[in-house]
Amino acid sequence: MIERNFLAQDVLTAEDVEMIHEASMELLEETGIEILHEEAREIFAENGARVEGEKVYLSRELVEEYVEKAPGSFTLHARNPENNVTVGGNNSVTAPGYGSPYVTDIENGRRDSVYEDYINFTKLAAASDHVDVLGGVLVEPKDIADEKRHAKMLYAGAKYSDKCLMGSALGKKKARDCFKMASMLFGEDEIIDDRALVISLISTTSPLKYDDRMLASLIEHAKYNQAVIIASLIMSGSTGPMSVAGTLTLQNVEVLAGIVLTQMINPGAPVVYGSASTITDMQTANLTVGSPAYVKFVGATAQLARYYDVPSRAGGSTTDSLMVDSQAGYESMMNFMTATNHGVNFILHSAGLLENYMTMSYEKFIIDDEILGMVDSYQQGIEVNEDTVAKELIAKVGPGGHYLAEAHTMQHMRDFRTPTISQRATYTSEEDLVSTVESANQKWKDIIADFEAPELDPEIDKKLVDYMENL
Numbered sequence: 001m002i003e004r005n006f007l008a009q010d011v012l013t014a015e016d017v018e019m020i021h022e023a024s025m026e027l028l029e030e031t032g033i034e035i036l037h038e039e040a041r042e043i044f045a046e047n048g049a050r051v052e053g054e055k056v057y058l059s060r061e062l063v064e065e066y067v068e069k070a071p072g073s074f075t076l077h078a079r080n081p082e083n084n085v086t087v088g089g090n091n092s093v094t095a096p097g098y099g100s101p102y103v104t105d106i107e108n109g110r111r112d113s114v115y116e117d118y119i120n121f122t123k124l125a126a127a128s129d130h131v132d133v134l135g136g137v138l139v140e141p142k143d144i145a146d147e148k149r150h151a152k153m154l155y156a157g158a159k160y161s162d163k164c165l166m167g168s169a170l171g172k173k174k175a176r177d178c179f180k181m182a183s184m185l186f187g188e189d190e191i192i193d194d195r196a197l198v199i200s201l202i203s204t205t206s207p208l209k210y211d212d213r214m215l216a217s218l219i220e221h222a223k224y225n226q227a228v229i230i231a232s233l234i235m236s237g238s239t240g241p242m243s244v245a246g247t248l249t250l251q252n253v254e255v256l257a258g259i260v261l262t263q264m265i266n267p268g269a270p271v272v273y274g275s276a277s278t279i280t281d282m283q284t285a286n287l288t289v290g291s292p293a294y295v296k297f298v299g300a301t302a303q304l305a306r307y308y309d310v311p312s313r314a315g316g317s318t319t320d321s322l323m324v325d326s327q328a329g330y331e332s333m334m335n336f337m338t339a340t341n342h343g344v345n346f347i348l349h350s351a352g353l354l355e356n357y358m359t360m361s362y363e364k365f366i367i368d369d370e371i372l373g374m375v376d377s378y379q380q381g382i383e384v385n386e387d388t389v390a391k392e393l394i395a396k397v398g399p400g401g402h403y404l405a406e407a408h409t410m411q412h413m414r415d416f417r418t419p420t421i422s423q424r425a426t427y428t429s430e431e432d433l434v435s436t437v438e439s440a441n442q443k444w445k446d447i448i449a450d451f452e453a454p455e456l457d458p459e460i461d462k463k464l465v466d467y468m469e470n471l
Helices: 014-030 038-046 060-067 115-127 146-160 172-185 212-223 244-265 292-307 326-341 362-379 391-397 407-412 436-450 458-469
Strands: 033-035 050-052 055-057 073-076 085-088 091-094 102-104 133-135 164-166 198-203 227-232 271-275 278-280 359-361
Touching (some): 014 060, 033 038, 038 050, 038 244, 115 133, 115 436, 146 172, 172 212, 172 458, 212 227, 227 244, 244 271, 326 362, 359 362
């Protein structure tokens, strides 16, 4: 978890935010949003919303009343309490890539992801000092039957890590299965509902729609006090207006409707204002996550979430590049650093992704982990005190001296971050010319080979396995 020491940057003026808010209120009240789930529509109606067929209309008063009930921050619990994270405030919580149907490495190339890949990326995330939350659809294991896939994914996170976990957003039953398994992991047979054990990603269907499966999962999460990220992935020019401000307004309408629903079900339920919105590349018709426009969405999303006093989700080490190359590096650094500098609280897609959200790369996971470490070190700020100002030492060494033999140097020489794969050595021969991607390839293999899972009570392990087998 990155604890930010700098003030979050704003990309919108106060007047800009008010204009987006006012337009959103009018759209919610006059245009409405399509809710393709009967129980969700009933909940809206019971709490004062106007419902006509499958359309729900929310008044300004209703939106403001229920958004105010959402918490400004909350704790996500891990089975190892030392790995609990606070989502909100000055924290940026990180999670790796999510949802990729493909994986790649420099030796075997791009291929369908399978459960072995899921376990490998779980181990890499568990071993990282910078990844806080894992699980969910880290990659899509296509060799596991759909009815068991969600449980196998959560089990891998429980088996190979003691960090916080993502659950399933794929309907009522799968969400509840994850609650049940997470509760077992915490030593309880009944579902724990007094604290958040999992967080899941609820996606809107842009423009202005929520589908049945996502709504069913949202309702279960809110009922059981489990955390959700309500997120829009709007593509300016295709599923949203061909302007950043217009897409932000559409996103705001969609996300606010989901936040209101969670609070109608369970006031105070943990919820995050989320975005993966970006522009459509009009030459390829693809979404683009490596452009300056994308980071404008990231910054504006964080700012809108602060306006409503709820945590935000956006950003990550994302790239449009198809390979681990310079483009992947500069786009990923731009995107991740922007997310922290603008104050994003939950940064999904923090490590591993290539080709928008389509492919997880073993080598890029390691390179992105280096980026996370660099940004974390930067966000720690500068310690200024009598010792670090070193006035007496500067006077003692005086002009023309050096500091190599000083006790102060020995005391502080480990204060600065040491890279894990970045090259700092001087050139001596051709053997020194090892590329970053080659170093990353060796690094991920070493981590997998040396990996030791945290201890898991055998009785709990058996309960989890038995539960999966009976699904």
